[in-house]
Amino acid sequence: MMKLSTMKKVMDTVDSEWRSPLGELILEKWGYDEGTVFILRASANFIFVFKKDGKQYYLRFNDSCERDLSTIEAELNIVQYLGSKCLHVAQPIKSLNGEYIETVKTEIGTFYAVVFEAIKGKHYDFEEITSDQAYLWGKSLGALHENLKQLPEEYKINRPSWRENLLKVKEILPSNETVAKKELERIVKWAEGLNISKENFGIIHYDFELDNLVFAESTIGMLDFDDSSLNWYVADIVYALRDAGDFNIKHSIITNFIQGYESETLLDMQILKETLSLRRCTN
Template structure:
């Protein structure tokens, strides 16, 4: 998630940055609307009656965005159903946009039509296909490892120093949790079969269903890491209360996954630790984003978001103490 100060400054600003950016692709008047603001700003718009998605990333990492788009183009070339970047009028997939609020990196994607589901709405067949879709993604990632010249530039291990730096020195329980996870990761085996480019957020919010066919979106977090971590992050809501590998939801998902690629029993066992890593990563992201204090200076939506994030931070701190 981006810093709250950045979100506030952008959303409360009267700057026409969005319309200026969209001039680089073209758009229909009156068609632009905000979808969400989280780690970036997402807008929907139309050009010649066709819908598209604009993603504006504040203070982004240009090489990382390029890696993301290269991976998407590779997947599309190999018939994986993903969203893909649209070339601007100047022939670019990424437009760099300086502004009074800082530098933004703009990418336009095709709009993916279909339906989204909540976990409790999924049938057994859909759970199987969810797992199968991730298995197919990892199957293609294993081929991408040998094809891609940029592999292992952005890795899961590279996130650890910033996580350590973000944990307050007085937060003893979180510091201890970090030490245990870091030690465990440093001793994990890395092979071409268990490690490669992962989505890193393959939850249901990032899947669009066209009947029972799954289309994948939102690869902004994609990184090189263990495939079991991708499974753990995808199923974090399934395991929110406890990690139970006999859970019928998990078993259906895993059967679908195994229909497209292999995973060992040892890798499955690692899911528990990757879930702990997910909690720690999310905790430190929340800490980094919360750079505003709740007071009457801000509008109600900002105060409400501050309180919500503070509550989540306290929940994570409590879980680490347990």
């Protein structure tokens, strides 16, 4: 997660109309239509929406002290690989210098910036999803995983693993949180005992929730691969459906999601059941 100090120094440049001279300064590397640059959100990344020649795009940037350049390069390589497989994944746009990633030095710090194309469609909340849309949601994740199972090994370099993500959790836990640390150790030990194969483990999206998906008739556009990491594919399913609360396999949305998923790729049901069992024990 982004440091609050980093968020503050950037948000201090944003005015009451959600404009920021910092965003415009960074976008000089790509060009933009005057008066169209607005901040959209600040969470793990700073996201701005803008137009160039009347067409909409998204700017994403991070403080260089919080994001490693090699991880961004690895993410974009994966995104472009998936685009080459005809998946509907938002693609990066080259700057005026012909670069996908620009390093921009400013008075308040150095930032790594990327611009992505906008995908037409609509975002939905979990409560709005129909059974048909749930099927399409699962089908899209299944198609994504099926293509990621073919991902060459070199594309996995410089992407974090499940173990690294858990180690980050351990690092931020206060020393007096003994119960939480024991629980974390239990989870690590459990994960170490899981089976690993090409069919059940690889690069996952890690945030395939509805706010990163754009629905357009019979297709779903996929956004935001910056958290993609090495993990069991079932983790993407559980993370995607976390808004369902208690993961009840008989829930109509979950049932249709899994049916859609299995129409595109194999699901390791045993690991899914073990994951859900651990989730219930943890909760």
